[in-house]
Amino acid sequence: MDNQKSNPPADQSLLDNVKEYLSLQIDLLKINAVEKTSGFLSMLIGFIVGTLLVLVATIFLSFALINWLGTFFATMIPAYLIMAGIFILLFFIFYFVKDKLVQNILVKKISRILFEKEQKDDDE
Numbered sequence: 747m748d749n750q751k752s753n754p755p756a757d758q759s760l761l762d763n764v765k766e767y768l769s770l771q772i773d774l775l776k777i778n779a780v781e782k783t784s785g786f787l788s789m790l791i792g793f794i795v796g797t798l799l800v801l802v803a804t805i806f807l808s809f810a811l812i813n814w815l816g817t818f819f820a821t822m823i824p825a826y827l828i829m830a831g832i833f834i835l836l837f838f839i840f841y842f843v844k845d846k847l848v849q850n851i852l853v854k855k856i857s858r859i860l861f862e863k864e865q866k867d868d869d870e
Contacts, residue, residue: 808832811825
């Protein structure tokens, strides 16, 4: 009977240790989720800012090209038509190579962010 009385504190200690372990694992999961989310969001914000800067630069360069072409044609209509043709050509080029340029790069970056921790753990 003495053996049964000494077991409950040991069982309680084991239960407390399991609760503590689960609590620490949940905290670790939360920290990993925050780390991966912040990495993804920072990449997304950087991509959006970079895209906006390229867009603004493209707009200014296209108007500069239109004005330059307008001096050769003595009117702006052919310059605008040439610029529209350039944009249509760029659209089709981008449409046909978007999978190689954009999609593959984004998939690699996102998967690197999401699975970076697991790869580090596997290497150790």
